[in-house]
Amino acid sequence: xxxxxxxxxxxxxxxxxxxxxxxxxxxxxxxxxxxxxxxxxxxxxxxxxxxxxxxxxxxxxxxxxxxxxxxxxxxxxxxxxxxxxxxxxxxxxxxxxxxxxxxxxxxxxxxxxxxxxxxxxxxxxxxxxxxxxxxxxxxxxxxxxxxxxxxxxxxxxxxxxxxxxxxxxxxxxxxxxxxxxxxxxxxxxxxxxxxxxxxxxxxxxxxxxxxxxxxxxxxxxxxxxxxxxxxxxxxxxxxxxxxxxxxxxxxxxxxxxxxxxxxxxxxxxxxxxxxxxxxxxxxxxxxxxxxxxxxxxxxxxxxxxxxxxxxxxxxxxxxxxxxxxxxxxxxxxxxxxxxxxxxxxxxxxxxxxxxxxxxxxxxxxxxxxxxxxxxxxxxxxxxxxxxxxxxxxxxxxxxxxxxxxxxxxxxxxxxxxxxxxxxxxxxxxxxxxxxxxxxxxxxxxxxxxxxxxxxxxxxxxxxxxxxxxxxxxxxxxxxxx
Amino acid sequence: xxxxxxxxxxxxxxxxxxxxxxxxxxxxxxxxxxxxxxxxxxxxxxxxxxxxxxxxxxxxxxxxxxxxxxxxxxxxxxxxxxxxxxxxxxxxxxxxxxxxxxxxxxxxxxxxxxxxxxxxxxxxxxxxxxxxxxxxxxxxxxxxxxxxxxxxxxxxxxxxxxxxxxxxxxxxxxxxxxxxxxxxxxxxxxxxxxxxxxxxxxxxxxxxxxxxxxxxxxxxxxxxxxxxxxxxxxxxxxxxxxxxx
Numbered sequence: 001x002x003x004x005x006x007x008x009x010x011x012x013x014x015x016x017x018x019x020x021x022x023x024x025x026x027x028x029x030x031x032x033x034x035x036x037x038x039x040x041x042x043x044x045x046x047x048x049x050x051x052x053x054x055x056x057x058x059x060x061x062x063x064x065x066x067x068x069x070x071x072x073x074x075x076x077x078x079x080x081x082x083x084x085x086x087x088x089x090x091x092x093x094x095x096x097x098x099x100x101x102x103x104x105x106x107x108x109x110x111x112x113x114x115x116x117x118x119x120x121x122x123x124x125x126x127x128x129x130x131x132x133x134x135x136x137x138x139x140x141x142x143x144x145x146x147x148x149x150x151x152x153x154x155x156x157x158x159x160x161x162x163x164x165x166x167x168x169x170x171x172x173x174x175x176x177x178x179x180x181x182x183x184x185x186x187x188x189x190x191x192x193x194x195x196x197x198x199x200x201x202x203x204x205x206x207x208x209x210x211x212x213x214x215x216x217x218x219x220x221x222x223x224x225x226x227x228x229x230x231x232x233x234x235x236x237x238x239x240x241x242x243x244x245x246x247x248x249x250x251x252x253x254x255x256x257x258x259x260x261x262x263x264x265x266x267x268x269x270x271x272x273x274x275x276x277x278x279x280x281x282x283x284x285x286x287x288x289x290x291x292x293x294x295x296x297x298x299x300x301x302x303x304x305x306x307x308x309x310x311x312x313x314x315x316x317x318x319x320x321x322x323x324x325x326x327x328x329x330x331x332x333x334x335x336x337x338x339x340x341x342x343x344x345x346x347x348x349x350x351x352x353x354x355x356x357x358x359x360x361x362x363x364x365x366x367x368x369x370x371x372x373x374x375x376x377x378x379x380x381x382x383x384x385x386x387x388x389x390x391x392x393x394x395x396x397x398x399x400x401x402x403x404x405x406x407x408x409x410x411x412x413x414x415x416x417x418x419x420x421x422x423x424x425x426x427x428x429x430x431x432x433x434x435x436x437x438x439x440x441x442x443x444x445x446x447x448x449x450x451x452x453x454x455x456x457x458x459x460x461x462x463x464x465x466x467x468x469x470x471x472x473x474x475x476x477x478x479x480x481x
Numbered sequence: 482x483x484x485x486x487x488x489x490x491x492x493x494x495x496x497x498x499x500x501x502x503x504x505x506x507x508x509x510x511x512x513x514x515x516x517x518x519x520x521x522x523x524x525x526x527x528x529x530x531x532x533x534x535x536x537x538x539x540x541x542x543x544x545x546x547x548x549x550x551x552x553x554x555x556x557x558x559x560x561x562x563x564x565x566x567x568x569x570x571x572x573x574x575x576x577x578x579x580x581x582x583x584x585x586x587x588x589x590x591x592x593x594x595x596x597x598x599x600x601x602x603x604x605x606x607x608x609x610x611x612x613x614x615x616x617x618x619x620x621x622x623x624x625x626x627x628x629x630x631x632x633x634x635x636x637x638x639x640x641x642x643x644x645x646x647x648x649x650x651x652x653x654x655x656x657x658x659x660x661x662x663x664x665x666x667x668x669x670x671x672x673x674x675x676x677x678x679x680x681x682x683x684x685x686x687x688x689x690x691x692x693x694x695x696x697x698x699x700x701x702x703x704x705x706x707x708x709x710x711x712x713x714x715x716x717x718x719x720x721x722x723x724x725x726x
Contacts, residue, residue, distance in 0.1 A: 001599055001600055001602065002602055005599040005602075009599070379583075380584075381596070383571065384572070384577075385571040385572025385597055385600040385601060387565050388564055388565075388568070389565070474544045475544050478583065
């Protein structure tokens with residue numbers, strides 16, 4: 001039988017028992033809707049969680065330290081010993097930047113300086129000065145902040161914390177971590193205004209001969225040289241000078257919480273654009289080590305590698321380790337979270353599927369009823385030349401049609417339920433002064449999968465009725481006139 | 482010994498046996514019937530109720546399978562066919578009419594006549610012409626949109642005949658075609674069947690329990706009793722009746 005005849009006959013049969021088939025289809029619809037609703041909730045919660053975590057800057061970040069020295073985070077995993085240790089210098093930084101999926105590579109920058117409003121003469125506020133890379137823009141600190149982000153990666157601009165803004169304006173302190181923003185009036189006293197930053201710049205001085213070098217006999221080991229192979233080569237060491245500087249910077253943004261907080265030690269209330277800060281050659285806190293190191297090239301304590309997607313973190317980490325560096329990421333934690341949500345989705349999916357399973361019983365029931373009702377008709381069709389396969393296919397198409405219609409109905413219904421619950425939840429959240437979130441995510445793949453699953457379940461449910469109809473004996477069916 | 486038959490032979494049954502189980506007892510509905518029908522012949526199967534005549538007709542129609550024996554129709558043995566081949570056979574070789582017409586009540590006359598062509602995968606364009614032709618032949622071409630419930634018994638049986646013809650079968654099998662009709666309408670239907678038998682050279686095998694009807698239209702009368710063939714009679718009155726018409 002040709003496809004259009006099959007569809008036409010099946011369609012006519014579905015219309016004949018319109019109410020019954022509509023109710024069965026509605027049942028499938030409710031089943032699919034419950035499945036879609038459950039899975040949407042699971043996916044929505046997962047997205048919410050990973051988005052929050054992702055924006056904390058932890059899950060797409062690899063912290064790289066050199067194996068050459070003992071600086072950097074204590075928890076960094078040692079690189080495999082196979083690789084040759086290398087200095088964490090600009091060449092290394094550049095090579096990380098060239099890797100696939102790497103968004104940005106930047107050092108953890110922390111200097112100290114003295115900050116005051118340009119308009120206010122007199123003493124400034126001594127504070128820690130940090131930097132923000134361009135990728136920090138996606139940090140959740142910037143969801144709801146006053147002003148703008150840096151206009152360029154090297155603009156003479158500054159972003160400050162609300163608390164520090166209060167300090168600059170000589171306002172009373174709020175309790176720490178309070179969410180109170182500056183009033184529009186207070187913010188206007190700061191945004192667009194200039195501050196003066198005083199800091200110390202490091203300048204290379206002349207080479208000076210090492211003092212206290214004692215002449216030794218040939219072959220006698222030098223106790224000073226045991227650890228330091230480099231020093232053997234160089235008899236001289238670089239000196240450096242600290243030169244006081246001052247710089248005018250425009251306040252462009254005020255944030256309530258510290259962006260990328262997790263990767264910093266201590267509290268940093270003032271942020272410069274990364275490239276600007278690096279060009280200033282400020283003396284950094286904790287840099288004493290590197291300044292005393294007799295190396296000619298500039299090395300970093302640690303570099304932070306931002307990866308475009310958290311899935312690529314493992315690969316990037318692996319590649320960096322191969323180059324001979326130590327790395328650290330919170331990948332394992334994120335794996336655990338993914339696993340948790342996979343189980344949650346599975347659990348919710350099973351619950352959602354229960355309704356669909358009940359609906360599939362409805363299909364079986366409806367079609368078995370149809371066989372009893374159309375017994376004679378099936379007999380007639382067989383007498384007129386319908387094969388067992390033709391009869392089977394007609395019932396199959398009927399079951400499949402109910403699956404398609406029910407699936408579409410259910411996907412629509414599930415989407416609507418999701419919208420409504422999202423809407424209601426967000427009204428509640430707004431009353432509690434919590435930012436609205438998207439708990440319910442109905443994605444096209446999910447709708448497609450739900451539809452396909454619904455058709456599959458329907459066809460499966462149609463298996464028994466279809467084969468029973470096909471086996472019907474036409475002689476029996478046409479008997480008893 | 483099964484033969485493929487001669488050129489002029491349409492249907493041959495060879496020692497056909499069909500038993501039904503009813504509880505523990507076995508009922509021999511057809512018990513070793515051998516019968517041959519020539520091409521274009523009009524055979525009446527006569528017998529009392531339960532004599533096995535309908536069972537034999539269903540076996541020839543390919544709706545049922547014999548327990549033993551052979552049924553050779555248009556050169557092929559039905560007993561050895563797969564169920565798909567039997568369906569093919571029912572589509573293309575035989576047409577059937579029943580006592581209770583067996584039209585699909587939810588379909589219009591047009592759709593009912595079109596139905597066998599859906600299974601035979603006839604192209605849509607051709608279907609319309611064939612339905613038209615078949616309905617003209619039975620005189621119902623102006624009732625296409627009507628449903629069976631809107632038609633008289635005679636009209637329904639004509640529709641069933643049109644449906645049996647539409648795939649151009651070589652054999653027409655009729656199971657008590659006038660059983661549900663009054664005698665006048667019954668005669669009209671029988672005249673129509675005879676006309677098809679003569680103009681289209683279709684072999685007709687008709688089950689009936691009305692001997693006068695059989696004598697009036699059939700070439701040959703075959704008598705069944707308790708599943709066995711109990712007598713055969715060449716109809717000598719036929720020419721006379723035919724001439725007097």
